[in-house]
Structure formats: C-alpha cells, structure tokens
Amino acid sequence: MVRIAVIPGDGISHEIMPEAVKTLETAHELYEFALDYEIFDYGVEHYLKTGSVVPEDIDDIITALPATFDAALFGAGGTDPRVPSGESAQAVLRGLRRGLDLYANVRPCRLLNDDLSPLKGKTSDDIDFVVIRENTEGYESGTGGNFKVGTPLESEIRPEYNTYGGVRRVIEFAFNFAEQQGRKQVAVAEKGLPNGLWSRVFEEVSAQHPAIEPRHVHVDTMAYLMITAPELIDIVVAENRAGDILSDVGGAIQGSRGLAPAGCFNAEKDFAYFEPVHGTAPDIIGQGIANPMAAIMAAKMMLDYKGHLEAADAIERAVRATIASGTVTSDLGGSSSTAQVGEAVRDALQRDAAN
DSSP: OEEEEEEEESTTHHHHHHHHHHHHHHHHHHHTOOEEEEEOOTBHHHHHHHSSSSOTTHHHHHHHHHHHOSEEEEEEOSOOTTSOTTOSTHHHHHIIIIITTOOEEEEEEEOSOGGGOOSTTOOTTTOEEEEEEEOSSBTTSSOOEEESTTSTTOEEEOOOBOOHHHHHHHHHHHHHHHHHTTOOEEEEEEOOOTTOHHHHHHHHHHHTOTTSEEEEEEHHHHHHHHHHOGGGOSEEEEOHHHHHHHHHHHHHHTTOGGGOEEEEEOTTOSOEEEEESSOOOGGGTTSSOOOOHHHHHHHHHHHHHTTOHHHHHHHHHHHHHHHHHTOOOGGGTOOOOHHHHHHHHHHHHHHHHHO
16 A cells, blocks of 8 residues: 655646646556555645645644655645745645655656757766755754844854764765665765865765765766766765755756656655655746646656555656657647646556556
8 A cells, every 4th residue: 555645735736746646546557556645735725725825733744644654745835926925835845854854855867868968969878867965954954044134234144054963874875775776886065174074974984885986076066067977977965955956957957857856765764755846836837837747757756665666667668758759848848738748648658558
C-alpha cells in the first residue's frame, strides 16, 4: 500500500497536481500496487473557502502525517495574486522540511530528450547529475529577522546557520546515495572559509567512503561547470542557498524547470515528501498552460522511494515518449495545454504497459 498526502498549495499547483495524481492512478491500475491518497487543500483554495491559507494547527497536522501516510506530494508555496501579499502555503513547506526534519533535498538533473538541451553539443549522456541540498539550516533556516521596519534605519539579518551535526548528516547522505546509485563521485559546493565547517566535515566523511571520489568545488565554479562541462558532475552536495541556486541551474540545462522534480528525505525516517521545483508561476495561473511533467516526475520519484520500480520506470518512459511526440507546453516550445500533456503521458503509459 502506498499512502499519500496530496497537498497542492498555491498558484499553478491546482492545475498540475491533478495530472500527477491521475498518472499515479493509471500506474496503480496497470502495475497493480495498492494506492490510497487524501487531498489537503491548504493554500489558495483553503483561503478562498475559509479566509485563511492554512489551518491554525497546521504544524500539528504536518507533524501527524507520518503516522498515516508514507509520503506527501506537494505542489508549491509562494506568490499567488488571489491571496493577500505575504499569505501562502509556505507554512506547509516549512513544516514538511524543518518540522519533519527532512534535511536532504534530492534534485535530479537529467536531460530527457537531446532536443531540449540549451547547451551546444551536450546530450543526455552529458547531463545526468544530482544536487543534494541541505534543507533545514543555512541561509533559509528561519533564524534571521528585520528590525526598525519602515524606517531609513531598517536592517535585515539572515545568517547562514550551519551545525556540525546538520552538515555531517547531509554529506553522509550524499555519499551513501552515491554508493546506492552506483555513482562514482561526490563534490561539495560551497563558498565558506578555507578550513570552514563544510570543508572539514566533507574531508572527514569522504575518508570513510574510499570508493567514491571526493571533490571540493567553489559554488561559483560549480555553476560554471554545469554550463560548460556538466559531464564532469555526478553528485553535488551543498548548503541550503547554494543548493537551491545550483539545482535551478540544473533545471534550466535539462530544458525547463517544468521538468524538474525533487524529493526530501531523512535517512532515519520512513516518510518523505516530493514536489516539482518550479514554484507557483503567478504569471500563468489559470491559463491551463503550466507544464505538469515536473509534478508527474515527482510522483515517479515517490514510487521509486516506495520500491515500485517497474511503475516508476514506466512513468519516466511515458514522459520521454510524450516529449518526443511534441505534445508539450510552451516552456518546451509546444502549444499543448496542461491537461493535454497529462493525458498524453497517461496514453503513453498505457501503450508502454501493453507492449
């Protein structure tokens, strides 16, 4: 049984998430695994019904999810013109990441079709790496704040807060992930002190994994390599802000952030959550042109996590086949709608299962 909490969130999430859920239902029918899910309408839809984006006890609700569900499928939290400024489903995101301590944000960057590459001469053989972003500390740890707001003396403090334990566990996660996936190299990308915490812990952990090649690369150099020589990259582990930026670069070189999924994990927990990484896209809300493929690939990652590898691989093949057919949204150069792309993926999934 795969038990899922589906939390659409804000913006285009209510357009793309139904396509991911319907694709899961199709895979469940074709590959005969048990599937159960519940939809939590937190975000803009909850605001339109109740006047609040999330319930007052949202932290308790998120904390209780692992007792009932195996995983969560989340859309996006952020800007949505239908709710007041500052109101969003970000509380859900914070609860899933920091509240449940899902510290390792795993973002694959794989080119699914050679024609999508914006990099001259680079193919799917060259663009296939993973960014593992620390998810609970760093620049977005929530430890900063503003004071003297609204005056010429207003100040903002947003420290990069990293702990030995937090840094060590995400680096260990990266090396273990590399071994599990048959990868050969892990690079740490950061811009800290020459002998700072990330550098020292990386050396400690890499010494315990002699079969994996360690590399220390400044984050700006890593961004350069992603554009000029992505074939040299295998696994990248990075602090929160650097990992966020690098993974968005990864989304660009695979053709669109509309193709980029992520999964968030804690190696000691049996619960994870999965999401597309493209955000709320307020400029196209309600137009029916958002790309659902990142959400569908997030659902694919979830099936991988739950051990339904045959169904997960079939979903990826269906996405690849749909891209090859030209049934794609405008971000990939096409003119198909969100619903048309989702339906095309499910048709390809059914054809794949019949062969």
